[in-house]
Amino acid sequence: MSAYPESLKSALRLMQDGIGAERYLVCWRGLNQQLEVVDSVGLDQNALFVSEALSVSLLEQVASSGEPCWSDQQKLIDGSLTFLLAGIKSYMCVPVRFPGRSETAVLYVDDRKTVARFTYTDYTNLLNLARRVGNPTANQKFPAQTRAMPTRPVEMKSENVFRLPNAQQVSFFRSLSTFINAGIPLLHGIHALAQNAESKVLQSFCEALHRILLKGSPLSEGCRRLGNFSPMVLHMLKSAENAGQLAEVLGLLALYLEENYARLARIRSALVYPALVLIASLAMAIVLPTFVLRDQLKSYTTMAELPFPTKILVLVGDIARFPGSWLAGLIGVFLLPRLLRKLMADERVRRRYHRLFWLFGPTARSYCAWQEVSLASSLGLQLKSGVSLLEALRTSLLVSGSPLLLDASEDILEKVRNGQQLSKALELAPGISKPFRQLLVAGEESGHIVSSLEWIANAAKLDFDHAVDTSIRLVEPMAMLLMGLIVGVVTLGTLLPSLKLMDQF
Numbered sequence: 001m002s003a004y005p006e007s008l009k010s011a012l013r014l015m016q017d018g019i020g021a022e023r024y025l026v027c028w029r030g031l032n033q034q035l036e037v038v039d040s041v042g043l044d045q046n047a048l049f050v051s052e053a054l055s056v057s058l059l060e061q062v063a064s065s066g067e068p069c070w071s072d073q074q075k076l077i078d079g080s081l082t083f084l085l086a087g088i089k090s091y092m093c094v095p096v097r098f099p100g101r102s103e104t105a106v107l108y109v110d111d112r113k114t115v116a117r118f119t120y121t122d123y124t125n126l127l128n129l130a131r132r133v134g135n136p137t138a139n140q141k142f143p144a145q146t147r148a149m150p151t152r153p154v155e156m157k158s159e160n161v162f163r164l165p166n167a168q169q170v171s172f173f174r175s176l177s178t179f180i181n182a183g184i185p186l187l188h189g190i191h192a193l194a195q196n197a198e199s200k201v202l203q204s205f206c207e208a209l210h211r212i213l214l215k216g217s218p219l220s221e222g223c224r225r226l227g228n229f230s231p232m233v234l235h236m237l238k239s240a241e242n243a244g245q246l247a248e249v250l251g252l253l254a255l256y257l258e259e260n261y262a263r264l265a266r267i268r269s270a271l272v273y274p275a276l277v278l279i280a281s282l283a284m285a286i287v288l289p290t291f292v293l294r295d296q297l298k299s300y301t302t303m304a305e306l307p308f309p310t311k312i313l314v315l316v317g318d319i320a321r322f323p324g325s326w327l328a329g330l331i332g333v334f335l336l337p338r339l340l341r342k343l344m345a346d347e348r349v350r351r352r353y354h355r356l357f358w359l360f361g362p363t364a365r366s367y368c369a370w371q372e373v374s375l376a377s378s379l380g381l382q383l384k385s386g387v388s389l390l391e392a393l394r395t396s397l398l399v400s401g402s403p404l405l406l407d408a409s410e411d412i413l414e415k416v417r418n419g420q421q422l423s424k425a426l427e428l429a430p431g432i433s434k435p436f437r438q439l440l441v442a443g444e445e446s447g448h449i450v451s452s453l454e455w456i457a458n459a460a461k462l463d464f465d466h467a468v469d470t471s472i473r474l475v476e477p478m479a480m481l482l483m484g485l486i487v488g489v490v491t492l493g494t495l496l497p498s499l500k501l502m503d504q505f
Contacts, residue, residue, distance in 0.1 A: 004028045004038060005098055008105050011133045012039045015109060018125050019092075021118075025108040029063045035106070058093055063104045068094040068130075070123050090118045094126050096134045105133070124187065125216050162205040163228050166261040170254050171198060172206075177250035186246075187213055219246070232378050232399045233257075239386040249385045256381055263370065263464065270472050274479040281483040288490050289317035296494060307500070309493035351403040358404060358431055366471045368431040369464035374400045375432070376460055380453030390416060404430045422449075436460070 011026050023042035029035050035056070037045045048056075062069055070092040088110045096105035107130055111118065164172065172193070179189030187210065194206035205226060212222040220237035223229050233253060240249035293313065306314065319325055343349045357367040375396055382392035393416060397409040408428050415425035423440040426432050436456060443452020 004030070004103070004105065005101075007133050008038060008096070011096075011105070011107055011129065012041065014129055014133075015107065015126070016041065018129065019109055019118075019122050021109040021111045023110050023112075025106075027059055027063070027106040027108065029104045029106070031103060035059055035063060038105070058091075059106050059108060062093045062095050063106050066095050066097065066104070068092075068123075068127060070094075070118060087112045092118050092123055092126050094130045096130045098134050107133075123185070124213065128216060160204075160208070160226070161228060162201055162208070162226055164201060164205060166257055168199060168202050169227075169229065169233075170258045170261070172202060173250045173257070174254035177247050177254060180247035180250070186219070230399045232382060232395045235387050235391060235395050236382055236385045239382070245385065252381055252384070256377055259377070259461075260374070263373065266465075266468055267366075267370070270468055270475070273472075274475050277476075277479040277483055281486045285486045285490065286316060286320055289313040289493075290320035293317075293490075293494055307493070307496040309489050310497050312489060313493040347403065351407070354403050361474075363471050363475075366464065366467040368433060369460055369467045371400060371402050371405060371429075371431045372433065372436050372460040373457055373464050374402070375405070375429075376436075376453045376457035380450055380457060383450045383453070389422070393422070402431070 008026065008028065012024055015021075015024050015026075023040075025040045025043055025048075026038040027035050028038050037048055039045075040048070058069065071090050089112055091108070091110035093106060093108045096107060098105075107126060109118075109126065175193055176186065176189055179192075180186060184192075190206050190210045190213065194203055194210055197203040197206055208226050209219075209222045212225065213219065218238070218241050220234055220241060223237060224234050236249055236253060237246075240246045354367070357363045378396040378399060379392055382395060383389065387395070390413065394409070394413055397405050397412065400406070408430060411428050412425045415428070416422060421441070421444055423437045423444060426437055426440070439456050439459075440449070440452060443449040443456075446452070
């Protein structure tokens with residue numbers, strides 16, 4: 001064997017420290033163009049090119065082309081027959097170039113595990129190791145990371161937290177899923193998004209995320225440090241990385257966030273019409289006494305006793321004609337959104353607000369259906385991505401957006417922790433209907449709880465749409481009734497004094 005650089009001797013030990021795999025191989029291709037084994041674990045060096053079911057053509061290809069190769073969860077194993085005979089489920093093979101030398105080394109790892117495939121983080125770590133071995137004087141650090149223990153977060157005081165809107169989160173996850181399914185490395189995909197994203201915020205986020213991933217941190221850690229993603233999203237990303245199902249989970253996340261955004265948009269649109277009617281009614285109640293009926297109401301002030309509706313109109317007109325009233329009203333319009341946000345941030349106010357929607361007849365079913373859709377969707381999605389039941393339930397209750405479910409979360413989690421069925425524990429959850437729990441019982445008894453939750457979520461979505469349509473049909477007449485009440489007060493306030501004066505004559 002021709003002499004190889006001293007830095008190559010430590011490659012096997014560094015691979016064992018940084019990558020959780022069963023078998024390792026370090027090869028050297030010298031000036032004679034012959035591929036020779038430097039060291040290995042789990043592989044017979046003497047029989048490697050004779051009887052070992054390893055694709056030597058893969059090693060030769062990587063050594064000749066200088067291009068790395070790896071199998072992800074969406075790609076078939078190259079050299080399928082030999083890898084199939086060996087039972088290899090996932091592999092990575094990267095070249096090592098040495099400055100000023102024409103020789104090449106190859107780092108190879110594979111795994112026979114049925115679930116845990118190599119992820120892009122493992123691939124990045126192996127590439128970083130190859131650069132370090134090939135140029136040992138470079139100031140690079142290879143993170144010691146295993147699949148069981150995530151990378152320890154590094155404190156970065158200069159990092160910014162990017163506030164990504166829901167629509168941009170959907171675009172980000174869907175783009176990453178498309179890149180991975182198309183065989184494009186995730187780092188390349190994030191770099192492309194940093195150049196061509198739809199907004200400046202998303203571009204800056206992708207640039208910062210790309211820098212973190214280049215240092216070997218996983219995607220979940222980068223999103224946690226840089227973005228405003230919910231705990232459920234971070235848990236799912238972490239589980240997907242461990243299970244090697246990142247592309248599928250990213251697509252599911254995009255779909256979930258999109259549907260959740262559509263539900264909130266539907267609720268907001270349902271409240272637009274009643275809000276407009278209420279604003280128009282209040283404007284009419286202020287403008288009519290102040291400008292249209294001003295002279296007529298002034299003539300009524302000579303009467304000894306005014307009817308009650310007329311007193312209301314006179315009082316409103318006097319307040320509106322006061323110079324400081326319009327200034328105070330203008331300031332109130334600007335301050336009202338901030339005041340509402342501050343009130344909604346208070347837990348007691350939010351709890352009473354949600355309880356009102358839960359107990360109010362026209363909106364009760366819509367609210368319960370919204371809770372059921374959110375709980376079933378997030379819980380089923382997390383279980384499908386490999387999150388444990390207790391952790392998935394805790395996160396689902398946390399991100400449900402319902403203070404009522406959050407108040408009951410500790411009791412629900414305690415029952416599940418003590419071995420009770422999920423359907424029984426959810427009896428403590430306010431707003432979760434009996435049919436929801438009965439369908440969940442069927443999934444628990446059949447052992448297909450994930451499929452059952454997906455079916456429940458789809459049924460709850462239909463129920464939610466129907467309940468929202470019903471609520472709209474009930475709320476709109478109530479808004480019109482309020483408007484009619486204001487019109488009636490104005491009409492009585494102007495007619496009753498006239499009738500009283502006519503009686504005096």
